[in-house]
Amino acid sequence: MATDKKNKPKLTERVKGLGTQIRSVYDMSKAANPNTPLILLAVFLGVMVLFGALGLLFDLFVYFLVLGLPVAVLATTFTLGRIAQKAAYTQVEGQPGQAGAVLQALGRGWWYEQEPVAAEMPRRARSMNDMSGAAMVFRGVSRRGVLLVAEGPKGPAQRMLTAQEKQVHRIAGPEVPVTTYLVGSGEDRTRLSEVVQQAKKLPKQITEPEAEAVHRRLTAMGGISKQAGMPKGVDPQRMRTAKRSTIR
Structure with a gap:
């Protein structure tokens, strides 16, 4: 029990650190590209709509929605990374070094x-x-x-x-x-x-x-x-x- 209590703060700190990192990446991306929120929303909804359509097709609507949720999150995160990468290059281009x-x-x-x-x-x-x-x-x-x-x-x-x-x-x-x-x-x-x-x-x-x-x-x-x-x-x-x- 003592070991679990010691690990909990560490896990919490990691989650907070990850959240802070994602937030900073999002803010940087949004500053470079104001359309970032709309792009991320479109990607997320697009994946969910796709899985919803598959669910209707196979008569497993709820199952496919649950299955599509992590895929939508992954696709949105990947898209954010690509936008952030482009934003970072934009900030660096033209600068000494x-x-x-x-x-x-x-x-x-x-x-x-x-x-x-x-x-x-x-x-x-x-x-x-x-x-x-x-x-x-x-x-x-x-x-x-x-x-x-x-x-x-x-x-x-x-x-x-x-x-x-x-x-x-x-x-x-x-x-x-x-x-x-x-x-x-x-x-x-x-x-x-x-x-x-x-x-x-x-x-x-x-x-x-x-x-x-x-x-x-x-x-x-x-x-x-x-x-x-x-x-x-x-x-x-x-x-x-x-x-x-x-x-x-």
């Missing part, structure tokens, strides 16, 4: 740098409040190879992507696959959500130990602290605008 947010959204199986591996700052940049013109490259490693994601002005960003790709092949070997993206909106750029989708579909070409070894070799090169052009007082880690749990 958006390329790093892509790597954080890839989930398990990826090793990625917390700071850009290369950066070229505009001369006018003196602080974190003036980073809109910065070009940066972030790097991730998995069984799918090395992923280089750049942001910023096309010229400097593309130049650094090419340089980083050559550096990866020189250090990790030419057999290690390298995939590059220039994120953003417009021509010759890939949106954040598309990068995540495409990166997850890349074929696995190396083993996990090989991927970890590649990551260690590349990390040994040093990060942004060894790159030229970073203005004093700029902390690259503060450029990150999304946590792993936010975009997934």
